[in-house]
Amino acid sequence: MLTEExxxxxEEEFKLYPYKSAAAIEALKVVQKHRRWVxxxxxxxxxxxxxxxxxxxxxxxxxYNLIYRKPVGRNVIHICNSVSCWVMGYESVLKHLIDHxxxxxxxxxSDGRFTLLPxxxxxxxxxxxxxMINGDLYRDLTPDxxxxxxxxxx
Amino acid sequence: MEKIxxxxxxxxxxxxxxxxxxxxxxxxxxxxRTPDEVIDEVKRSGLRGRGGAAFLTGLxxxxxxxxxxxxxYLCVNGDESEPxxxxxxxxxxxxxHALIExxxxxxxxxxxxxxxxxxxxxxxxxxxxxxKALDDAYARGFVGEKMPETLGGSFSCNIYIHKxxxxxxxxxxxxxxxxxxxxxxxxxVKPPFPAQFGLWGCPTTINNVETISNVPTIINKxxxxxxxxxxxxxxxTLLFGVSGHVNKPGxxxxxxxxxxxxLIYKYAGGVPGNKKIKCVIPGGSSMPPLRGDQLEGVxxxxxxxxxxxxxxxxxxxxxxxxxxxxxxxxxxxxxFYKHESxxxxxxxxxxxxxxxxxxxxxxxxxxxSSDLDLLTDVAKNIEGNTICALGDAAAWPxxxxxxxxxxxxxxxxxxxxxxxxxxxxxxxxxxxxxLAEIKK
Numbered sequence: 001m002l003t004e005e006x007x008x009x010x011e012e013e014f015k016l017y018p019y020k021s022a023a024a025i026e027a028l029k030v031v032q033k034h035r036r037w038v039x040x041x042x043x044x045x046x047x048x049x050x051x052x053x054x055x056x057x058x059x060x061x062x063x064y065n066l067i068y069r070k071p072v073g074r075n076v077i078h079i080c081n082s083v084s085c086w087v088m089g090y091e092s093v094l095k096h097l098i099d100h101x102x103x104x105x106x107x108x109x110s111d112g113r114f115t116l117l118p119x120x121x122x123x124x125x126x127x128x129x130x131x132m133i134n135g136d137l138y139r140d141l142t143p144d145x146x147x148x149x150x151x152x153x154x
Numbered sequence: 155m156e157k158i159x160x161x162x163x164x165x166x167x168x169x170x171x172x173x174x175x176x177x178x179x180x181x182x183x184x185x186x187r188t189p190d191e192v193i194d195e196v197k198r199s200g201l202r203g204r205g206g207a208a209f210l211t212g213l214x215x216x217x218x219x220x221x222x223x224x225x226x227y228l229c230v231n232g233d234e235s236e237p238x239x240x241x242x243x244x245x246x247x248x249x250x251h252a253l254i255e256x257x258x259x260x261x262x263x264x265x266x267x268x269x270x271x272x273x274x275x276x277x278x279x280x281x282x283x284x285x286k287a288l289d290d291a292y293a294r295g296f297v298g299e300k301m302p303e304t305l306g307g308s309f310s311c312n313i314y315i316h317k318x319x320x321x322x323x324x325x326x327x328x329x330x331x332x333x334x335x336x337x338x339x340x341x342x343v344k345p346p347f348p349a350q351f352g353l354w355g356c357p358t359t360i361n362n363v364e365t366i367s368n369v370p371t372i373i374n375k376x377x378x379x380x381x382x383x384x385x386x387x388x389x390x391t392l393l394f395g396v397s398g399h400v401n402k403p404g405x406x407x408x409x410x411x412x413x414x415x416x417l418i419y420k421y422a423g424g425v426p427g428n429k430k431i432k433c434v435i436p437g438g439s440s441m442p443p444l445r446g447d448q449l450e451g452v453x454x455x456x457x458x459x460x461x462x463x464x465x466x467x468x469x470x471x472x473x474x475x476x477x478x479x480x481x482x483x484x485x486x487x488x489x490f491y492k493h494e495s496x497x498x499x500x501x502x503x504x505x506x507x508x509x510x511x512x513x514x515x516x517x518x519x520x521x522x523s524s525d526l527d528l529l530t531d532v533a534k535n536i537e538g539n540t541i542c543a544l545g546d547a548a549a550w551p552x553x554x555x556x557x558x559x560x561x562x563x564x565x566x567x568x569x570x571x572x573x574x575x576x577x578x579x580x581x582x583x584x585x586x587x588x589l590a591e592i593k594k
Contacts (some may be wrong), residue, residue: 016314017336018225018354025275025319050336063338063496064276065320073197075401078276080239084397084472086486087429120322121237122276125397125470126404135278 002045006030010049021052024060028067037068040151057072065119072115073108075153081118089142093129096143100150113154157407158371158391159364160248167283172251178296180370184259185307192263196369199377200389203326204241205231205362206438206467206543208388208456208487217349218264224356226259228269229334233318233325235274236438236547237490238470241393242363244405246273248421249367250287254313256369261311264359268312272330273364275319285315295427322494326542327360329496338358341542342496353432364393388455390527392469396422399429399475410455414444417454418473429475433559437467439487440547442554446476449579463554481566484555485513491548502545505536509552521567526556 002010009030013023027046028038035042039060040054046133047057061067068076079094088135097116101109124130127139167173179582184192197212218226230253234242245253257269261552273281288530291297291313295304316334318324324333328342331353352358362569368390372380381389388410394417397403401423408417414436425431431446436454442464452458456466472481492506512529515521533549540546556563 016316017334019335021336022334025333026317029275029317029319049413052336056337060336063321064275064318067319072525081486082490083435083483083486084238087398087472087474087478087483109322119276119320120493121235123234123237123243123274125240125472126395128397130405132276137279 002031002042002049003034006034007049010046020049020057022023024052024057025067027066028057028061032068036074037071060151065079071108073112075113075134076115076117078117078119078122080120080122080124080130080132082121082125085129088128092143092147093131093141096146100147113149134140155391155409158365159252159393160244160405160407166249167247167251167287169294172249177251177370177471178255179220179264181255181258181262181296181374182305182546184262184373185305185309189263189265192259192373194264195377196303196372197377199372199380200367200386201372201380202388202390202456203362204364204368204392204468206236206465208466211361211365214349214361215264217261217347219349222357225268226264226266227267227353227356227358227568228257228264229327229330229335229353229358229360230257230269230271230363230366231279231325231327231330231360232271232273233322233330234277234468235322235325235494236440236468236470237487238395238435238438239399239468240395240397241405241469243280244393245345245363245367246277246284250284251291252290252367252370253284253363254288254297256366257313258301258305258311259369259373260359260361262309264357266311266359268314270314270353272316272318272324274324275317280313281317288313288315295553322490323496323542323544327542329542330360331358338496340496341544343541363471363502368544381485383399384409385453385455385458387457388466394452394454394469394471396473398473399425399431399478400473401426408454411453411458414452414454414471415438415449417471418449422471422473425475427474427475429477431473432476432478433474433480433483435470435472435551438470439472439490440550441465441467442550443558445558455466480555480559480562481513481517483565485510485517487551488506488513488548491544493546496542499540499545501536501539502548503534505545506548509533509548513552516563516566519566522570523564523567524570525565525567526560530556 010027011067013026014020044054047054103109122130129141130139162295193215201211202208232242276468301310321339323329324339326341329339333339348358383390392410394406433443434445452462459466463505488510492510495502497503512525533553536545537549
């Protein structure tokens with residue numbers, strides 16, 4: 001069941017479009033904001049609100065990189081693995097994260113604190129390498145500043 | 155040189171500063187003319203799209219049907235997901251009102267009552283910046299119902315921000331419309347073109363953020379003024395995003411036709427350690443790369459880059475020095491397109507995977523010279539055989555990296571050994587004659 005708050009936030013998005021179904025991405029994001037990820041049950045509930053079938057909504061949910069259809073940790077690290085970041089030292093940053101957190105892509109640390117995911121370019125190639133944690137952007141990274149960034153996220 | 159998009163004015167993102175500097179005057183001027191006159195002004199200016207295809211903006215606007223009962227829409231493409239591109243970001247941050255004012259003029263020209271600005275989901279900060287500017291513009295009556303009171307005339311329109319959720323293909327115009335409609339971001343077969351059958355089946359124009367942000371200045375200063383900036387066949391200033399091995403990476407607004415070498419050495423500060431340049435991708439990761447020894451005299455505009463064997467794309471310039479491993483660079487680019495292929499067309503869905511596997515094999519030192527031909531062959535079979543340009547975008551880097559840096563790729567692979575046995579599998583068994591002996 002969607003909470004009243006979730007329903008209200010999704011219904012606010014309807015105002016932007018002539019058809020409710022256009023709010024699909026935002027509706028998924030609303031639920032993800034409150035529950036960290038989008039479960040099968042949520043898909044059914046949101047689809048009903050949007051007036052589309054759960055399958056249609058799931059085809060949207062699984063299409064986009066930033067919608068999580070599996071549980072994630074309290075904080076999600078998206079590290080840019082595209083060409084400019086790679087050229088500027090992405091691999092050393094990734095290695096540090098993997099060594100430090102003991103997880104690799106697609107995994108969540110055992111304390112549930114971090115999930116590590118790749119992202120296809122963050123549009124900040126002039127400050128490469130870059131990563132994003134829960135929407136906060138960190139740029140011009142070197143392995144030695146990673147730990148102090150991670151400290152902010154418990 | 156006068157800058158149009160990113161002038162050196164402090165706090166231009168604030169609505170009061172924008173107004174003090176002549177902001178929202180162009181829209182008033184435009185609304186005193188007929189929509190056709192506005193289209194004509196933009197057509198004559200020679201403004202070309204800044205999203206990759208460099209199509210004439212005024213001409214695109216003129217494709218919108220005049221007599222229709224259906225609502226019309228403007229979509230503004232701020233998906234900006236091509237690796238190496240980060241220019242629209244600067245407009246959201248430093249000059250969002252030029253974009254908003256440009257949208258109100260474009261909407262009037264094509265008589266659209268609603269515009270959707272599509273911004274990629276990864277741009278959290280920049281979405282908030284544009285939303286703040288948009289809220290301010292609404293509050294002052296520059297957008298929305300109050301427009302006739304504030305701007306004169308009777309026209310009004312609404313502007314909405316539609317946030318993506320991470321999908322490169324949504325920068326393709328028909329995919330972008332599907333994404334706004336709340337569907338998977340699958341590109342559509344064209345024709346019908348968006349001007350006939352676009353968003354929700356209604357007439358739609360799609361323009362890039364940078365393109366639209368030029369419009370207020372064109373209205374204010376006239377088409378003639380604009381058409382004289384830079385290279386005549388691709389006039390105006392362009393936002394060049396320079397990244398990779400340069401001392402001062404960043405976004406530079408310069409007249410079109412600026413020399414690529416000036417952009418790298420004069421503006422972006424040259425290469426760290428004064429190393430030689432091995433490779434430059436001039437327009438975002440899908441554009442054909444140029445060799446470091448072929449940069450002299452190359453100008454940065456659509457026609458000149460075409461003549462040089464590449465394309466302007468989004469103006470995202472990626473510089474790689476002499477120590478860069480291009481096999482691994484190409485494998486990285488291939489990985490991107492494999493991940494972002496939407497899967498609709500078989501050549502792209504399967505081909506991008508093949509190319510990545512083959513490149514990874516070469517990067518591991520296990521490739522043979524026939525792999526290079528295989529890669530070129532797969533790339534040729536993707537190119538032109540898919541619904542949208544993502545297929546071409548995936549094929550071009552593979553095709554041209556191998557063609558233009560053949561010697562480096564040859565070095566990375568082993569020569570193909572012709573094995574005089576009927577069955578290659580047999581030759582891999584322990585009992586088979588070792589390859590080295592066959593070669594003798």
